[in-house]
Amino acid sequence: MKNTYLVPDLLADNLKLVFCGTAPSTASAQAKAYYAKPGNQFWQALARVKLTPQQFTPQEYPKLLALSIGLTDLCKTESGNDDELPAKAIDCDALEKKIIRYQPKILAFTSKNGAQLYLKHKVEYGLQSETIGKTKIFVCCSTSGRARRFWREEVWQELALLFLGK
16 A cells, blocks of 8 residues: 555654644645645744754655654545545545554644544644544644635644643
């Protein structure tokens, strides 16, 4: 199955944080790199809230492992906007198996939509009451250019404080 992933998972033992998107954008699938669409502010946001020491490029995503950060998506085999994805392509069971296997401290969904697809109910931003094993679930506002009107930097700052244990 891994060979059919548009962008490979970035997962390892002892991670503190795993970001989970809904699916790669078409630009990310073409680049084989996470959050590669030019209007997406994921990499800028990580640097601004000090989750990374500087702003990485999408192609530098493997460097996150050295910071105890991983990456995955709910949909690994299709690309595009959330509203373009076939329902059968969203694989909540596969995500759960990965999180149980690696047990990061925090699973952060990079959008409410992704979190709601997984949790199967409406969510608010921030730390959720649910867990996957010992893994806490956090919901971030989307970094997509299409979701700019929903952007709240303080949500990402809250995640950074949780990650840093403050």
